[in-house]
Amino acid sequence: MTHSSASRARGCGHDYVGKTQCFIVFQKQNQHFFQYAVRFDNNHAVCLVLANTGEWGGDLIRDAWLMAGVLAVASLTTSLGAFTTVVEDRVFAITKGLYASPVKRSHITAGYIISPFIVSLLMTGVTAVGFSIFVVANGGQLPGFVGMLQLVGVMLVSGISATAIVCFIVSFIKATSTLGTVRTIIGTLCGFLMGIYLPIGILPAPIQTTIMLFPPSHAALLFRQILLVYPLEATFYGAPAGYAEALKAELGITFSFGSFEITPLMSIAYLLICAAVFFGLAAFSMRKAGKWGT
Numbered sequence: 001m002t003h004s005s006a007s008r009a010r011g012c013g014h015d016y017v018g019k020t021q022c023f024i025v026f027q028k029q030n031q032h033f034f035q036y037a038v039r040f041d042n043n044h045a046v047c048l049v050l051a052n053t054g055e056w057g058g059d060l061i062r063d064a065w066l067m068a069g070v071l072a073v074a075s076l077t078t079s080l081g082a083f084t085t086v087v088e089d090r091v092f093a094i095t096k097g098l099y100a101s102p103v104k105r106s107h108i109t110a111g112y113i114i115s116p117f118i119v120s121l122l123m124t125g126v127t128a129v130g131f132s133i134f135v136v137a138n139g140g141q142l143p144g145f146v147g148m149l150q151l152v153g154v155m156l157v158s159g160i161s162a163t164a165i166v167c168f169i170v171s172f173i174k175a176t177s178t179l180g181t182v183r184t185i186i187g188t189l190c191g192f193l194m195g196i197y198l199p200i201g202i203l204p205a206p207i208q209t210t211i212m213l214f215p216p217s218h219a220a221l222l223f224r225q226i227l228l229v230y231p232l233e234a235t236f237y238g239a240p241a242g243y244a245e246a247l248k249a250e251l252g253i254t255f256s257f258g259s260f261e262i263t264p265l266m267s268i269a270y271l272l273i274c275a276a277v278f279f280g281l282a283a284f285s286m287r288k289a290g291k292w293g294t
Contacts, residue, residue: 059138059140060140060141060230060231060234060235061228061231061232061235061247061251063134063135063138063140063231064140064224064227064228064230064231065224065227065228065231065251066131067128067131067132067134067223067227068220068223068226068227068228069191069194069196069220069223069224070127070131071124071127071128071131071155071158071220071223072158072194072196072216072217072219072220072223073187073190073191073194073196073220074120074123074124074127075120075124075155075158075159075161075162075216075219076120076162076165076166076186076190076216077183077186077190078119078120078123078124079116079117079119079159079162079163079166080116080166080169080182080183080186080187081119081183082115082116082119082120083112083116083166083167083170083179084176084179085112085115086112086170087170087173087174087175087176087179088176090174091174091176113167113279116163116166116167117159117160117163120159120162120163121155121156121159124155124158124159125155128151128155140230140231141230141231141234142230143226143227143230147226147229150226151223151226151227154219154222154223154226154268157219157222157268157271157272158216158219158222158223158271160271160272160275161215161216161219161271161272161274161275161278162216162219163275164274164275164276164277164278164279164282165215165216165274165275165278167278167279167282168278168279168281168282168285169182169186171282171285171286172285190216192211193214193216193217194211194214194216194219194220195211195217195220195251195252196220199250199251199252200249200250200251200252201249201251201252202250209257211252212255212257212262215270215271215274217255218255218262218267218268218270218271219267219271220252221252221254221255221262221267222264222267222268224251224252224253225253225254225264228253232244232247232248232253255267
């Protein structure tokens with residue numbers, strides 16, 4: 001580390017030789033600011049080195065980690081917002097008129113389900129473009145062509161899974177006031193259950209397991225694994241591999257049950273399986289009610 005780099009590090013209020021290392025991650029979600037420090041002791045310390053460009057590596061991780069979290073939340077919350085139409089049509093008996101039309105009931109139901117998925121996908125895409133501009137403007141680097149394709153693929157899988165979960169929840173809601181309450185609860189809880197408001201590594205083991213079992217958290221995991229490739233390489237350039245691995249586990253960039261680590265393909269399969277299960281449960285709930293809209 002150069003003299004200027006060391007001076008800049010000390011300017012952050014830390015002595016980077018033989019002491020606990022930390023970096024600050026800021027996140028703004030649902031109009032609130034969250035700030036916390038991730039700490040590592042000397043036995044498995046993470047030394048935040050500077051990238052070759054001279055940029056402070058912690059900033060690169062922060063921005064990419066923030067972007068991944070917001071994309072994951074956007075998939076779920078925008079889908080939930082789009083399903084407002086379903087509840088309103090049910091409350092005002094609009095669906096009864098639709099079902100009396102010559103249009104097949106299956107087509108109407110499919111439209112109610114596909115529309116939120118499209119809205120979720122479009123809004124997540126717009127969010128991704130906006131954050132990409134932010135990341136680049138702050139000196140970060142976006143994934144390459146393959147990484148972008150992977151990002152779009154995760155958006156699709158995340159949107160399908162989120163739509164299925166929300167469809168199941170909405171199948172029980174018959175009042176707009178109830179929907180508003182549910183949106184508030186989900187909007188708050190998903191940030192914690194996706195490991196976004198707080199890093200997974202600082203939470204108790206049972207809560208970590210709960211987060212890893214929550215389907216949308218795997219969407220956040222996949223977004224992080226794509227968006228944090230360059231920031232991690234830049235930040236930990238020249239550092240032992242174990243340091244980066246410790247940080248990945250701490251920030252939820254990898255999921256593992258004991259020594260068993262979840263691979264990206266496993267996360268994708270889990271999201272698709274959960275989507276099929278929740279779509280099936282939603283269909284059962286609607287059939288039990290007689291039809292969508294009663």
